[in-house]
Amino acid sequence: MGTPGTELERLVDIMRRLRAPDGCPWDREQTLGTLRPYLLEEAFEVLDEMDRVTEGGPWHPLCEELGDLLFQIVFHAQLAAERGEFTMADVSRAISDKLTRRHPHVFGEQRVDGSEQVLANWAKLKAEERKKKTGSEGSVLDGVPSAAPALLRAERLTEKASRIGFDWPDLAGVRGKLAEELVELDEAIASGDRAAIEHELGDVLFSLANLARFVKTPAEDALRLASLRFTRRFQHIEAALRAEGVPFGGATLEHMERHWQAAKSQEKSLPPPTLPRAPLSTLRLGVVDLEAQAAFWTPLAALLGWIIPAPAPADEARYESGSIRLVFQRAKTAATGATLTLEAPSEHAVALIRRQVERTSPGAVLEAGAGRMTFRDPAGLVWEYTTQPG
Numbered sequence: 001m002g003t004p005g006t007e008l009e010r011l012v013d014i015m016r017r018l019r020a021p022d023g024c025p026w027d028r029e030q031t032l033g034t035l036r037p038y039l040l041e042e043a044f045e046v047l048d049e050m051d052r053v054t055e056g057g058p059w060h061p062l063c064e065e066l067g068d069l070l071f072q073i074v075f076h077a078q079l080a081a082e083r084g085e086f087t088m089a090d091v092s093r094a095i096s097d098k099l100t101r102r103h104p105h106v107f108g109e110q111r112v113d114g115s116e117q118v119l120a121n122w123a124k125l126k127a128e129e130r131k132k133k134t135g136s137e138g139s140v141l142d143g144v145p146s147a148a149p150a151l152l153r154a155e156r157l158t159e160k161a162s163r164i165g166f167d168w169p170d171l172a173g174v175r176g177k178l179a180e181e182l183v184e185l186d187e188a189i190a191s192g193d194r195a196a197i198e199h200e201l202g203d204v205l206f207s208l209a210n211l212a213r214f215v216k217t218p219a220e221d222a223l224r225l226a227s228l229r230f231t232r233r234f235q236h237i238e239a240a241l242r243a244e245g246v247p248f249g250g251a252t253l254e255h256m257e258r259h260w261q262a263a264k265s266q267e268k269s270l271p272p273p274t275l276p277r278a279p280l281s282t283l284r285l286g287v288v289d290l291e292a293q294a295a296f297w298t299p300l301a302a303l304l305g306w307i308i309p310a311p312a313p314a315d316e317a318r319y320e321s322g323s324i325r326l327v328f329q330r331a332k333t334a335a336t337g338a339t340l341t342l343e344a345p346s347e348h349a350v351a352l353i354r355r356q357v358e359r360t361s362p363g364a365v366l367e368a369g370a371g372r373m374t375f376r377d378p379a380g381l382v383w384e385y386t387t388q389p390g
Helices: 004-018 025-029 032-054 060-082 088-101 115-134 150-162 171-191 194-214 219-244 253-269 290-304 347-360
Strands: 282-287 316-321 324-330 339-344 365-369 372-376 382-387
Touching (some): 032 060, 171 194, 290 316, 290 324
Antiparallel strands (some): 316 324, 372 382
16 A cells, blocks of 8 residues: 555646647647636535445545545646646645644644634735735635635635624524524515515525534535435325326325325434445446336435435436445346346345335345345346345
């Protein structure tokens, strides 16, 4: 196993080779402008894996996504090096110097009483740095990207303002401000004034972001996880209605609400999903009747808490758990002759899966016992579901 320094040098060398005259045509065509969406995409994929780890998933996929994000940084540094602007070494040196300079309580003689004093000192040091560079201390709010997601930006603005004492003394004040803004929003809604509604709704969202900061629960993370839960639960509703033969748009609100509550109950009873044993990032299997395969696996995936990535090609059905993406592809002949094993977090989970399989496809369960079961899906693929050993 190499050291961080040697592995980073290897990555820089690979990037240099890709951009060489006899390197990769695609890499040679890239510019700062064309790389922008890839940088954003890789950052969001890191966030996705962080969410999965938070829910009990494996860490290794996060390692892979961090590598992809690091590659973007190395790529940008290589573009700058080719123009004689700076190198990856300059990037590393700059951040190392900055961290050393802004942590005098670690690398110097300064002493602090806690993290609040660290943040206050950080703000002062940044102001001193700006004054040396530009002749002005600027604003404590400088440095919050205007292109950042609005909810995240609001939280960061209130955080920076708090570092110089512009903050509520306690949670009650923050919560009271939110209640005040909600009343003003109700008044704006009652007036029907669209501009006033937008204004007051913005104040409510800003107050919520500030409340999130105060209780140390990032609003962007909380909303992203809430969106993930909504996606899983709604896909459970769709799968349940499909299994019942209810046409698209034909269910009542009360009917859908029952399935929504069932999805919430399953979330509480079923522990976080774990990785299948196969050390694969993507498992592709050919199936003849893709529609039947999807009708079988979609409600099962919803029960397991798997994500159904969208959009998917018309000839594929995709299901994702941890670092595994299970892809069924329409084919003239089906993949057969193998038994694939999934690990269950508990015997209760196995029982839930068994009931779902029996309900969706009677007779599909081939064998069942304490903490384990084997079933055949519509494509004829055999799956074993068993509790984790030990």
